[in-house]
Amino acid sequence: MNTERFDTIITRWENGETPSPDDVRALEQACAADVRVARRYGKILPFIRRDAGLESADESPLRPNGAAEPRSQLVEIADLVMESIAESGHLPRRRHRISLPVAAAAVIAIALVGIGAIASTLFFSPTQQPIAHDSPSDTVTVRFSLVAPEAQSVSIVGDFNDWAPGLHVLAEPDSDGVWWIEIPLQRGDTYTYNFLIDDEVWIPDPRAERTIRDPFGTKKSVLNL
């Protein structure tokens, strides 16, 4: 079979021309009729189908994993996510709800993991003015630190990173076990945050200006800039 026509269709597609459904159908029919044509064009065909505005079937080479995912694994994901959410104790809240009653300053989580942590925001803290990295712009670079010599990893999670673990990982500690990170934040905003130790234990910053409890009783550190 001469495939010149199909090569032309593909070259045009490669150069940004939208393939016509008729061209795609002709190519599909040729693939269905001859295994050698299928071998040659089958891998590129689903891309062309998509650009011609035709949907991909589940058996398309473009859908390698999701369609075949066992149901048990999918259920497991939902269970694990819900479990993690329940453990974190947080509920997504609208910003105006930040003015909750200030809670007592017990740091139970620290005792639980036995790290004897102390933490602070260095370049900016409740009783200090920013002393470094303070530019004339609206951004203030804040240095967060935490003494946790026995921790394997420490990250900071808060409003500024959507409470996403792993986005702001503190630099590995010095000989005193001090982990730290600098984060540019918006001047004039109020942030809530916590530290996350070893991807498991959430603790508030013990030296934060204040902490609040969310509706589920979880403590969060508050930083006013």
Added chain:
Amino acid sequence: MDDDLKQNDAETCRRVLSGDRNAFREIVLRYQKQMLRTASSFLGDAEQAHDAVQEIFIKVFHSLHKFDTNRPFAPWLYSIAMNTLRTSYGRRRRIEFREGIEYDEPAGAAPEAESQNPIDEVIREEQRREVSAAIATLPPTLREVVVLYYIEQLSVSETSEALGITTENVKSRLFRARKILKGKLLPDATDGAVW
């Protein structure tokens, strides 16, 4: 995008935001298959994809207060997904660099299929592996548009919204990706014949 689905998503999000934490399970069940497919295609590693999908949904939960329920949920979800996957991919690259790990082919490549229908199934499986491998070798900025546009079938404007780039940027990346994919997936044929 399906209007009913959009409506359902908005309603479910409102329930979560008003304190019904369990309603979030509905969102996970509704989108986990797409997320798993996206993560597998982007990361090329099934196990890492599984972990990443959990991370995506946890992040979505904690960010839900920022979601405008008048807007479609899926592009917003994909934007969080792609941010998470980029981080996850970067993390893996750093580990591989530190530990000197090299892959001959994407780790997510599926094993040889046990086929009931010999030729069709074997070809299909072979092609899946090759397509996955070709996508996995694209630079991350091109791979993400390919995953969203070709695999997840998002429109150009949804892809643009999900990635936080302009539609022109999406088109230009797709153009570059097509060139690379064609080079990898279509063997040269100088005489215009397949045999």
